[in-house]
Amino acid sequence: QVQLVESGGGVVQPGGSLRLSCAASGFTFSDYGIHWVRQAPGKGLEWISVISFEGSNKFYADSVEGRFTVSRDNSKNTLFLQMNSLGPEDTAVYYCAKDQDSGTYIIDYWGQGTLVTVSS
């Protein structure tokens, strides 16, 4: 079955960097766009990024544009999120999530999330 497993979360100081990974299985990873969505404590879901199936198209929310970079390695069925210049507002559970059909931005499977805490 489809599985998405995030890793790489943890505690980081303000201004620091962190790289999240998302390991995918149970589907043909290279056929689907993949998203990052986050949820800050006590807040709602926030869409932050998507990368197309082949990795050539990437889009970001305004809140992370210029600080976060999404990438993927289709040979390893893995998605990445490089997060730089982190601030307290980036504290959240980060989910990777799969397009139902590539390019639709309809999300049909989600990982369980990894917690990022930005604190001194």
Next chain:
Amino acid sequence: IQMTQSPSSLSASVGDRVTITCRAGQNIDNYVNWYQHKPGRAPHLLIYAASSLQTGVPSRFSGSGSGTDFTLTISSLAPDDFATYYCQQSYSASSFGPGTRVDIK
């Protein structure tokens, strides 16, 4: 694209009919999806393209709307339905509404 939802929360009883509204800041045709989210769990797709029921989702859930105004309806609230519901636009990149929490009256 800014998405708003109303109400932000509601209290209801098992068996009640529940309606949640989502409004987009511009015309987004039918590019709206609805998700259910429970604490500590991954969100769950309920409705896509405004009115299409995701496979495996109970038929008590339905969606409607187009343009800027959309609705998620639960025809008869079940005990498993107490959760937070989000609309999402997939017209231009993506964004979520702020959520509607449904709790027990």
